[in-house]
Structure formats: C-alpha cells, structure tokens
C-alpha cells in the first residue's frame with residue numbers, strides 16, 4: 001500500500017521584493033492510519049505546507065505524491081478533482097455556508113463529485129452527520145449550532161467523500177478547552193477507525209492526543225517524533241468535566 | 247454538477263437576499279415592461295390605422311388636382327383646377343377597372359337648422375360617393391339619380407351635424423339653410439369618427455354635386471377630388487394606370503409633360519402612415535433598450551458585490567472540489583435567474599399596464615406573443631452578458647486567499 005503522503009525536496013518561494021522561502025526542503029512521509037500534528041512558531045511554514053498537501057497550492061520545487069499519485073504538477077481542475085476525491089478539510093473558522101442546513105453543508109463536496117461514487121448524496125451526508133453525533137441537528141443552520149457542533153459539521157463534511165486524508169488547520173483554535181477536548185476525542189475515534197489525519201496546531205497540549213509530532217522552523221522540519229504517553233481525549237474530557245462541576 | 251443542484255443553489259442564494267434581488271430586478275422589470283408596452287402601443291396604433299384606412303373605403307383611388315409649381319414655389323396641394331365633371335364622366339365610361347366614380351365639390355359655410363347655427367363643410371357628391379367611402383346611412387335615403395340630374399336641394403347630414411342642429415329629434419323631412427339656400431334633409435349618415443388627420447369625418451353635409459356647382463357656387467367648372475373604387479385589390483395598380491391614361495388624354499398632356507393631377511391608392515396611404523408609426527416605435531424601442539442595458543449594469547453591479555461578499559463561500563466550494571467552471575456556472579445561473587425573473591415580472595407588469603391603458607384610455611394595445619418571447623430572450627441574454635464578468639472574477643479567485651477572506 002502506498003504512503004498517503006510522500007514529499008521530497010518540497011520548496012515554496014514567494015517572489016516578493018526579496019524572495020520569501022516559506023518552505024525550504026521538506027521531506028515527509030505519512031502512512032495510512034497515522035495521526036500527525038504539525039507544530040511550529042507562527043511563520044514557520046505550517047500553513048504553506050498544509051496548502052500544498054491539500055492541493056490548494058503548488059510547490060515551487062520538489063515532488064509530492066498523494067496516495068501514490070504525483071500531484072505537484074497538476075493544473076487547477078485536476079487539483080480540484082483531487083481535493084474532491086482524496087482530501088477532507090477542517091478549518092479553524094469552520095467555514096460552513098451560512099443560512100444553509102447542516103445536511104446541505106455536509107453534502108457540498110458530493111455536489112461537485114465527477115465520479116458518481118456516492119449516488120445518494122443526501123443519504124451519505126446524513127450518515128456522516130450521524131457519525132459525528134449530530135443526527136438530530138441535520139436541519140439546523142450554522143447560526144443555530146454551538147462552535148463545537150459547527151466544527152462537528154465541518155468534520156462530517158470532511159468525511160463525506162471518504163478521503164485518503166483529513167487536513168485540519170488549527171481545528172481547535174476557536175474553541176474552548178472542553179470543546180477542544182471533545183473535538184480531539186472525535187478525531188481520535190475517527191483515527192481509530194482508520195482515517196489518516198494531519199492537524200496543524202501551535203498548542204503543545206493538542207499534539208499529545210496525536211500519534212506523531214512534526215516540528216517546523218523557518219520552512220524546515222526540525223523534529224519528527226512519535227508521541228509517547230499519548231493521551232485519551234475522552235478520558236481527559238470526563239476528568240475535566242468532573243473537576244469543573246465540583 | 248447537476249443542473250438541478252445548480253438551479254437550487256441559485257434559487258437559495260437569491261432568496262437569502264430578497265430585498266437586494268428585488269431591487270436588482272427592478273431595472274429589468276421596468277425595461278421589459280417598457281419594451282412590451284411600447285410594442286403593444288405600436289402594434290395597436292398600426293392596427294388602428296389599417297382599420298381607419300380601410301374604413302375610408304375599399305380599394306379607394308383618390309384623384310386630386312395637381313399642385314401649382316410656379317418659380318419653384320408650391321401654392322398648396324391641389325392648387326390646380328384641372329379636374330372637371332367631364333373627367334369623372336370619362337373615367338366612369340372608359341375605365342373598366344374602376345367602379346363607382348364620384349367627383350366632389352367642397353363648399354364651406356354657415357348652416358342654419360332649427361334656429362341653430364353650425365359652421366361645417368358641405369360637399370357636393372355623386373350618390374356613388376357612399377360606395378367609394380364604404381359609408382352607410384343611419385336613417386333616411388341618399389339622393390337618387392333623378393334628384394342628381396334635377397339639381398335638387400336635398401341634403402344628407404353627417405352624424406355630428408345632425409346631433410348639433412337637431413339634438414332631440416330626427417331631422418328627416420326637416421329643412422336647413424346652407425348659405426341661405428333652403429335644403430330638405432333626406433338622410434343621416436352612420437358615424438365614422440376621426441380621420442387619420444384628426445378631423446371629425448362626421449362634421450359634413452352631402453348634397454348632389456350638380457346642386458353644389460350650379461346653385462351654391464355660381465356654376466363653377468372644376469371639381470375638388472374624384473373618388474373611384476378599383477374593382478379589386480389586385481387590380482388597384484392597373485386601375486390607377488388606366489385612370490392616369492384617360493386623364494392625360496382628356497387633359498391633352500403630351501409625352502414628357504407632368505401630370506396635372508395625382509392619384510393616391512389605399513396601399514400608398516397605408517404605407518405613408520405605417521412609416522410614421524414605425525419611426526415612432528423604433529424611437530421608443532431604443533429608449534426601452536437603453537433602460538434594459540441600465541438594468542443589466544444593475545445586475546452586474548449586484549453580482550460583483552455578491553462575489554466579493556461571498557468570497558469565503560467560493561473558497562469553501564473550491565476547497566471541497568468545485569472547479570472554476572462550476573463556480574462560473576453558478577454565478578451565471580444566478581445572474582440569469584435574476585434577470586429572467588425580472589423579465590417575467592416585467593411581462594406581467596406590461597400586461598397590467600396595457601390592460602389599464604386599453605380600458606381607461608381607450609388605446610388599442612396588442613401584445614404579440616413573439617414580443618413576449620423576445621423580451622424574455624433579451625432578459626436571459628442580459629443576465630448572461632452582464633453576469634459573465636462577475637462570474638469570471640469569481641472563478642478566478644485563488645482558493646487560499648478566498649478562504650482567508652474576512
């Protein structure tokens with residue numbers, strides 16, 4: 001089975017007044033079933049890497065194989081199709097369509113599918129909402145949902161096309177501690193079911209719930225280690241709730 | 247992406263901004279309604295003119311005196327005095343392509359009846375005049391051949407004259423004085439209404455032409471007009487030629503000499519009036535077209551605002567796999583939905599306005615189905631044309647910038 005992500009000599013240079021080297025030489029390999037956190041100071045190149053891995057952007061140089069396919073040279077439309085079939089995004093700001101039901105939001109990627117993988121897209125979207133525990137909120141609009149619930153809808157949307165990879169850029173950045181734990185618990189569950197997840201975070205606590213942590217500085221990978229003493233978000237949430245309810 | 251989905255997305259996003267959608271449609275609504283109302287007016291006026299001209303008489307040939315041109319100065323239409331009773335007799339005898347020939351002599355002046363005064367036009371005519379003009383009698387009779395020969399002092403009144411001089415009674419058998427000569431009223435004409443020139447055609451009195459020439463005009467020789475009817479529409483042109491040949495011979499005009507008369511056929515009259523209404527319709531169409539373009543610019547403006555406002559939405563759609571073309575089609579469909587809805591409301595509005603004008607203003611309004619179809623087609627085109635640029639802009643957005651957009 002091919003690696004989900006395999007990059008070699010990935011570079012990204014922004015040509016401004018003087019060139020900005022956002023990524024300088026990134027080689028990473030991520031296998032199916034991994035749960036990886038990318039950490040690093042602001043400006044270290046995390047988002048740039050995420051955008052390239054998510055096929056929203058192209059590297060200036062280097063190769064990137066997603067699920068065994070070289071994608072660094074694809075054009076706009078091909079990248080759109082790759083995103084549609086292989087990638088699920090979760091954003092810090094949820095990025096749900098306003099005044100649109102949770103179900104329609106989750107269905108959105110299937111609206112653009114060209115392969116007809118999922119014939120009954122509404123049924124598939126409903127399954128995913130059920131999976132994230134929002135079976136009874138399908139008709140609610142984002143404004144009628146809490147932040148945690150909105151992020152669950154976003155996660156359901158990321159799951160709907162059975163992607164090879166879920167990419168989450170600061171998924172807990174807008175959430176309080178309790179809700180963050182809840183969302184990390186959901187990610188852990190999904191990962192246990194075999195979903196490959198890559199999250200960007202600057203909070204070290206969050207990385208403790210993942211399996212592997214990649215640290216970046218100035219466009220370079222400076223550390224890449226497995227997490228020892230991995231924490232269980234559901235347990236921490238239970239403890240957290242009992243402490244606060246005292 | 248399925249069309250049905252796209253239409254649904256467009257419907258939802260237009261409904262999300264009801265007020266703005268409505269305001270945007272306003273320009274299109276007014277433009278489309280204006281186009282249809284103008285066309286309805288134009289078509290109605292055209293039909294009116296056709297009806298009035300055919301009411302002048304079927305296959306009518308109007309023979310008039312020529313115009314004097316001395317030193318290049320026109321002395322007014324029909325200023326020559328070339329047509330005579332003998333001309334009319336010759337046409338009647340020789341032209342087998344015409345029937346019912348009636349020369350006319352106009353005498354204007356004061357008319358007194360039942361103690362009332364009325365200033366009107368008295369026309370001396372042949373009794374065939376009624377056939378030429380497709381005119382029927384409301385009551386009484388037209389004068390007879392013997393009355394014509396006898397230069398009898400009998401009169402047939404137009405509806406307006408009868409109403410003004412004898413408001414509460416039938417004038418048949420009563421008498422009137424025309425230029426102080428007493429006449430016996432033997433008939434009243436049906437009402438014809440206004441002519442194309444806006445003159446009241448019923449403000450007239452018909453008397454035998456012989457009487458007019460010898461008892462009212464001191465034995466004048468020339469006549470004003472000669473009315474004749476071609477025996478069929480197809481031969482109207484041949485009839486015109488035949489009459490021309492007879493008159494040139496009677497007037498002893500040699501080759502190269504201009505006619506001292508002119509002949510108008512009904513077809514020519516129709517064309518004359520049609521061209522004026524067409525010019526008017528065209529002008530109005532241009533105004534309507536400009537208002538449609540203004541409406542289109544409104545659509546473009548709103549679509550541009552919408553693209554900016556929904557940058558994040560576009561980013562989200564692109565991030566989950568929408569291609570540039572999907573985004574483009576989405577915005578184009580929204581623009582077309584907007585302008586087409588405006589167009590349809592415009593059609594309804596124009597229908598209401600046309601009905602109102604017809605019922606309250608008595609205007610003839612005719613909405614032809616092709617005009618409605620064309621107006622809707624134009625609405626769709628406006629949506630497409632003016633939606634293209636905003637849609638293109640939306641499709642070109644960089645997904646990363648779009649997702650980051652506040």
Ligand SMILES: Nc1ncnc2c1ncn2[C@@H]1O[C@H](COP(=O)(O)OP(=O)(O)O)[C@@H](O)[C@H]1O
Pocket residue numbers: 014016020021022040041042043044045046047048049
């Ligand atoms: N579109 C861009 N144009 C120019 N410079 C950019 C652009 N995006 C990112 N950068 C620069 O690249 C570097 C890495 O940025 P980024 O990947 O966003 O870092 P992080 O997400 O780790 O905070 C920064 O120095 C940033 O200023």
Ligand SMILES: [Mg+2]
Pocket residue numbers: 046047048
């Ligand atoms: Mg970042």
